[in-house]
Structures are given as C-alpha cells and as structure tokens.
Amino acid sequence: MVILQNSGVPIYLQIAEQMKADIISGKIKQNEYLPSIRGLAKDLRISVITTMKAYDELAEEGYVTAVQGKGYLVNPQDTEMMREQHLRRVEDGLTDAIKAAKLAGIGSEELKNMLEVLLEDDQ
Amino acid sequence: MNYYEDVITGKDIHKSFGKFTLSVPELHIPKGFATALIGENGAGKTTLLNILTGLRLDAKGELTYFGKYEGVESDNYVKDAIGYIGAGNYYLPHWTTKQVCEITSLLFDSFDKKKFEAIADALALDWKGKMNMPKKVSELSDGNKVKLMLCGALARKTEMLIMDEPASPLDPLMRDRLCDLIREYLKNGNGERSAFFSTHNVADMESVTDYAMIMEQGKIVEEGFVEDLKEKYIIVKGESEDTAKARNILYSISESNYGFSGVCLADRLNEFAGMNIQTERPTLTDISVAVMKAHSKLKLTESLAI
Numbered sequence: 001m002v003i004l005q006n007s008g009v010p011i012y013l014q015i016a017e018q019m020k021a022d023i024i025s026g027k028i029k030q031n032e033y034l035p036s037i038r039g040l041a042k043d044l045r046i047s048v049i050t051t052m053k054a055y056d057e058l059a060e061e062g063y064v065t066a067v068q069g070k071g072y073l074v075n076p077q078d079t080e081m082m083r084e085q086h087l088r089r090v091e092d093g094l095t096d097a098i099k100a101a102k103l104a105g106i107g108s109e110e111l112k113n114m115l116e117v118l119l120e121d122d123q
Numbered sequence: 124m125n126y127y128e129d130v131i132t133g134k135d136i137h138k139s140f141g142k143f144t145l146s147v148p149e150l151h152i153p154k155g156f157a158t159a160l161i162g163e164n165g166a167g168k169t170t171l172l173n174i175l176t177g178l179r180l181d182a183k184g185e186l187t188y189f190g191k192y193e194g195v196e197s198d199n200y201v202k203d204a205i206g207y208i209g210a211g212n213y214y215l216p217h218w219t220t221k222q223v224c225e226i227t228s229l230l231f232d233s234f235d236k237k238k239f240e241a242i243a244d245a246l247a248l249d250w251k252g253k254m255n256m257p258k259k260v261s262e263l264s265d266g267n268k269v270k271l272m273l274c275g276a277l278a279r280k281t282e283m284l285i286m287d288e289p290a291s292p293l294d295p296l297m298r299d300r301l302c303d304l305i306r307e308y309l310k311n312g313n314g315e316r317s318a319f320f321s322t323h324n325v326a327d328m329e330s331v332t333d334y335a336m337i338m339e340q341g342k343i344v345e346e347g348f349v350e351d352l353k354e355k356y357i358i359v360k361g362e363s364e365d366t367a368k369a370r371n372i373l374y375s376i377s378e379s380n381y382g383f384s385g386v387c388l389a390d391r392l393n394e395f396a397g398m399n400i401q402t403e404r405p406t407l408t409d410i411s412v413a414v415m416k417a418h419s420k421l422k423l424t425e426s427l428a429i
Binding site: 008010012036038039041042045046047048049050052053 | 313349
C-alpha cells in the first residue's frame with residue numbers, strides 16, 4: 001500500500017480507497033479480518049486513530065463489519081449491488097459534466113468528442 | 124471517534140505557585156492510544172506530567188489509574204505499570220550506566236536486563252555490548268540520557284509510557300525512531316497500552332499522535348482525537364480585500380499585504396460566501412498553532428523594529 005503525505009487526499013481516505021479496491025478484486029478475502037488497527041498503524045508508520053478512521057469509513061460503506069474485541073471482518077460482497085453502485089457514480093459524474101457543458105454553451109457533439117479524446121488519453 | 128475507557132481519569136486537578144495556576148477540571152487520557160500534550164513553554168505541561176507520575180504530590184484533585192487505582196500512591200502497581208521518561212535528572216548524575224541498570228532492576232520486579240541491553244544496543248547507546256560501562260549519567264549527552272531512560276522504561280512490563288518532551292533532545296533520525304517505538308509499544312499492547320507525552324515539536328510527533336490536548340496558561344484549551352480536530356478546523360486563504368471581513372470569522376489569522384491565511388471552525392465556513400477563498404485540510408501543527416495563538420500572551424503581530 002502506498003501512502004502519500006502531501007497529496008491533498010487525507011491519509012485515512014487513501015487507505016480506505018486502496019482497501020476497497022483490494023476487497024473488490026478479492027486480494028483481501030471475504031470473512032477474513034483486516035490487519036489489526038495498531039499493526040497497520042505500525043506498518044504504515046501512521047497514527048492508530050487514522051487507521052481506525054479508515055476502517056470506520058469501510059464499515060460505514062458496508063465493506064467490513066466491526067466485531068467488538070476482534071477487529072474488522074470483511075463482508076461478503078454482493079457484486080451485482082456493487083456494480084449498480086459504480087454505475088450510479090458514473091451516471092452522476094456524467095450528469096455533472098452535461099450540466100457544466102450547458103453552462104459553458106458546449107454542444108452535445110463537442111461534449112461527445114471531449115469524452116472520446118479523454119477515453120483515448122486514458123488508454 | 125468514540126473510545127471505551129480512560130487509562131487515567133482526573134478530576135479538579137489544581138496547583139498554584141506564584142502567578143501560575145494549573146487548573147484541569149476534567150482529564151481523560153484514552154486507553155490504547157498515543158496522547159500528546161501540546162503547549163508553549165511555561166504552559167504547565169511538565170507540572171501536569173509530574174502530578175500524574177507522582178513526582179509532585181502537593182496538587183489538589185482526584186486521579187484514577189487504569190480504571191481502578193485511586194491516586195498514584197494507592198498501590199505499588201501504579202508506578203510499576205508506568206514507564207516514565209523525563210526531562211530532568213531522573214537518574215542521579217554520578218550513577219554509571221551499569222548502576223542505572225542495577226538500580227532499575229532492584230526497583231522494578233518486571234525489569235528484564237537482557238531486554239535493557241538489547242534496546243541499548245539497538246539505540247546505539249554507545250554501549251558496545253558491555254554491561255560494565257563506567258560512563259556516568261552526567262557524561263551522557265541529553266539525547267543519550269533520553270535513550271537511557273527509554274531503555275529503562277521499555278525493559279519493564281508496563282501499561283503506560285509517560286514522557287516529558289522526549290523528542291526535544293533527540294536528533295531527527297532518533298525522533299523518527301521514537302515514533303516507531305511508540306507505535307510498536309501500542310501494537311504489542313493490543314489496546315491495553317497507552318502513551319502520554321508532552322511536546323512542543325508537534326510536527327515531529329504528529330505521525331504518532333492519536334489524541335491531542337492543547338494547553339495554555341495552565342488550562343487545557345482544546346482536545347480531541349486528531350482526525351476529529353482535522354474536521355473541526357479548516358485552513359482558509361484569501362485575498363487582501365477580504366481580510367477585514369475574514370478577521371471576524373477566522374479563529375486565528377495571519378495577515379500580509381498580499382492576503383490572509385488562517386484557521387477557521389469548519390462550521391463557520393459558509394460565512395465566507397461571496398469571497399474568493401481557498402481551503403485546505405489542516406495538520407495537527409496548524410491546529411495547535413492556531414489554538415495557541417488564540418490563547419497566548421505573546422504579542423504576535425507587533426513589529427519590533429529589529
């Protein structure tokens with residue numbers, strides 16, 4: 001796991017995002033416990049509270065469940081539901097882009113072209 | 124953030140000398156975490172630590188240790204379970220390092236000589252594997268005195284470390300190592316061990332600090348889990364034409380001809396509507412400086428014509 005100190009993204013979010021990706025990809029397995037908060041804090045050389053906040057974030061979004069006295073257990077992932085969630089995020093992003101384009105007087109052809117160019121850049 | 128227990132709970136702690144008064148109506152040091160006591164010189168940090176460790180017994184108030192012991196002298200266990208690393212002459216100056224080891228072993232049943240040697244070796248305490256080092260404590264540098272105290276404390280079975288400015292005499296590499304040692308100490312305690320240390324080098328200890336208490340003129344003026352404090356406060360920067368308005372909203376402000384920069388309570392951010400501002404998530408150092416500024420007796424804005 002790579003943690004950047006000065007990226008502008010809070011460290012707890014960086015951890016949460018990377019763990020989410022690992023859970024979705026199966027690198028972190030279902031029904032296993034995440035590393036202990038104090039163990040991860042030591043390994044990443046960050047504070048215990050930052051690790052706890054990252055795990056709380058994962059628990060809030062349903063990726064893990066806090067088990068009192070034992071740690072954070074990775075929940076079975078409903079892939080269908082997760083795909084649905086991601087679709088919604090993509091739709092939200094595109095809707096924002098359309099709104100911004102309208103404000104700037106950018107037509108739909110131009111907008112589609114922009115998307116094409118960005119997609120090419122990404123590959 | 125919620126936590127479950129205190130390692131030390133204090134009530135109505137009070138101590139005056141001369142013009143100075145330490146007054147802490149409520150003290151809660153969370154169990155299982157690293158807590159930093161932050162403040163200016165003379166804010167009362169050492170006084171509070173000395174009260175907690177029993178080095179000063181003339182203060183008023185109630186203290187509960189480990190959830191059940193009422194007062195530092197109430198049971199031998201309290202002092203056995205606390206490892207103290209202090210600023211002053213904790214070990215007598217004419218003791219040799221060998222004597223330090225022998226005396227610590229007499230005082231504390233849980234002292235492990237092998238561990239002491241191993242830690243001394245790991246911290247490169249000019250030890251060279253010899254237990255009969257004739258060097259006296261008074262001949263050690265300030266940094267090595269801290270290292271020696273760390274060895275003495277970490278070679279015992281403790282539930283808590285209390286450290287008075289441990290980072291100050293250390294070089295940057297050793298400060299880094301100190302943070303690692305605290306994290307390892309907490310990790311191996313699995314939630315049952317805590318650390319409490321004072322510091323004015325907030326930046327050096329930031330990466331290990333879970334809970335922060337900011338002290339000014341004998342009072343704790345702000346405290347909380349660092350991740351919560353980072354959401355309570357926000358850094359705001361803006362142009363000089365808005366400085367006057369910003370002054371009324373910001374918790375603390377630095378001004379120049381080119382604009383302002385300051386720390387604001389996050390829930391007052393909406394009052395900047397209509398101004399051209401940039402915001403940033405603060406570090407613990409930013410928050411500490413802002414809180415200290417708001418309470419300090421230092422005259423910070425006066426130009427001194429020097």
